Amino acid sequence: MSGATRPTATKGTRRPGGENEANSQTGTGKTSLQILLEVISEQRNMISELREVVNKQRNTIEELHRQSRQTESALLDTKAQLSEELRQAREQIDALVRNSSFTAASQPSPRTSYADIARTPPASQPSGVRTLSTSNTTPSTFTDTLFCTIDTSRVEEGVKDKV
DSSP, rough: OOOOOOOOOOOOBBBBSBBBBBBTTTTTOOBHHHHHHHHHHHHHHHHHHHHHHHHHHHHHHHHHHHHHOOOOOOOHHHHHHHHHHHHHHHHHHHHHHHHHHHHHHOOSSSSSOOHHHHHHHHOOOOOOOOOOOOOOOOSGGGGOOOOOOOOTTTTOOTTTTGG
């Protein structure tokens, strides 16, 4: 160490009250340690709030999964029920088709003509002729109206107006 001077490290000057100038914040009187503790406390509060938000979201997701499973189960039940109803409806339609083809083949046409009735022997009941019951003597439609034809060909000309 010849003649060179060594720089000396300087420390912060002391203020009245015992604080270093390097450790104080201008105008507030807080030390760096106090500021650091405040920042850590604020971040701890933010982390706590974020945990609450995450927990609420987790609960919401779990509820949505539960509702999704219930909806899926209800949908499967409805599908099974509709499949069964469709099967029963098809069976009923098939039964109706089989019965209607059987009855159509075994019965004569619904409108029996006068000639068909006239050909029927007197001792037998004509087939396909509807009989009127005493409770249903009023025709319900035009096709239920009965007509009677009277043969006046053998009546004398002078008496035809009385017939």
